[in-house]
Amino acid sequence: MGVTERRAREREEMRTRILDAARNLFATEGYDAVTLRKVADCIEYCPATIYKYFSDKDEMVRALCEGDIAAMMATFRPSMAELTPLERLRSFGRAFINMGLEQPNHFRLMFMTPLLSPDDSLLAEKHANPDTDSYGLFLSVVQECIDAGVFREDLTDAEFIAQTLWAGIHGVISLHIALGTDPNVNWRPVRERAIYLHELMIAGMSRNSVPVPMPRLEQTALA
Amino acid sequence: MGVTERRAREREEMRTRILDAARNLFATEGYDAVTLRKVADCIEYCPATIYKYFSDKDEMVRALCEGDIAAMMATFRPSMAELTPLERLRSFGRAFINMGLEQPNHFRLMFMTPLLSPDDSLLAEKHANPDTDSYGLFLSVVQECIDAGVFREDLTDAEFIAQTLWAGIHGVISLHIALGTDPNVNWRPVRERAIYLHELMIAGMSRNSVPVPMPRLEQTALA
DNA sequence: TTGACATTATAAACACTGTTTACTATTCTG
DNA sequence: CAGAATAGTAAACAGTGTTTATAATGTCAA
Secondary structure, eight states, rough: TTTTHHHHHHHHHHHHHHHHHHHHHHHHHOGGGHHHHHHHTTOOOOGGGGTOOOOHHOOOHHHHHHHHHHHHHHGGGGGGGSSOOHHHHHHHHHHHHHHHHHHHHHHHHHSSSSOOOOSOHHHHHHOTTTTHHHHHHHHHHHHHHHHHHHBOOOOOHHHHHHHHHHHHHHHHHHHHHHTTOOOSSOOOHHHHHHHHHHHHHHHBBTTTTTOOOOOOOOOTTTO | OTTHHHHHHHHHHHHHHHHHHHHHHHHHGGGGGOOHHHHHHTOOOOGGGGGGOOOOOHHHHHHHHHHHHHHHHHHHHGGGSSSHHHHHHHHHHHHHHHHHHHHHHHHHHHSSSSSSSOOHHHHHHHOTTTTTHHHHHHHHHHHHHHHHTTTOOOOOOHHHHHHHHHHHHHHHHHHHHHHHOOTSSSSOOOHHHHHHHHHHHHHHHHHOOOOOOOOOTTOOOOO
16 A cells, blocks of 8 residues: 555655745745745645645745755764864854855744744754754754863853854844845954854853954955 | 924824834734734724825834834933943943843844845934934944953954944844744843853953853753 | 545635725815 | 815725635545
């Protein structure tokens, strides 16, 4: 009875066909461009059909983002094995910076939009799966740094350290996404700022902190 | 000919009456609850009437936020006169933290939502007015710190420093607003994290940096 | 093979948005 | 007092996400 398997496979194919259509709209034109009617048009189906595969629009776009981000994490993970804990920490931060700058729409939806349903069953299982639980992975890297004596003696709370590092990078990226085109601010290069703050935080929390030099910026902006 | 003055006054009264109605909805239920029809209902007018006083919904809510934030800044400014530059810098950061935690909806709209019209005429005049140009004011405080020899010798770029400090605090607040209710993260107290990161950044950029101790957290969260 | 069941896709409607248009009073002005 | 300007409105427009009833299709046991 391979019929149920085929059914499941066809269902999955249809889901990815929907997500592929949505990705084109989302990655290029942002969340507001992702309209159920537009997506339905792209795949030449009726809007109501999408509800057979996703409970609502929000679940559809979140599934899209989570999948893409998990894929990015997957390409990043293998290179972490042969690094020291501190190098892993740095590498993780760099990867997060790159992700935010290369996929601002994904970043915006995943980290800058309040959750509609905090008590979701999908979130719990995502939390349990180490492949998709980015925060849990990051937390373990921080813990390894603590165990390796990277941080000051009074910094023993991995959650506190992880949340602080996360928030710092998040601030540079999200502010850039939200107000990066504001002509009233003479913005300095965002990547340099992100890396600088990242190093600043690590140095400030490190046992043997070394001063973090000001980066050399491209001569694009003027006074 | 006091008639045109009275006309202008009545117009202004109507504007504030609209904004007061919108504020109730916005501050308590967020942006999505601010519906033109709901606002019109509150003041017992027709929805189309609002368009006689605001060009569109976005301008209305932004006028609301800018007014409220300017008012908060006004209450904060007088106490800055008799402080040292470094104290002013700290005080500014604390005020920003308080604002974000007490008015999350305002914060969300002003700093976490991409500008719809970057080339707006209202933005330019806001930039010119020191009462409403918060970033310009902050920039001048940073410059005073540079002149007073607070920062390391290589940190001479006031914009870079200001944007870094801003982004750090912004990250803690905005991440808290967006994902603060995510049950998968064992969040540490947000105010302590904001202040800690603030001090961490200041110390890391200071000429005579002193280690920033881990704050003592309330015993609310558990492992 | 046939009848019953489950599934898929759809057309149409529903309940909302923000916004515009045509129109009616009211008020001010020359 | 005639005419222009303004305030306010009812109704419609063009969208949105979502639900419902219905027709078509495929599956499977009697």
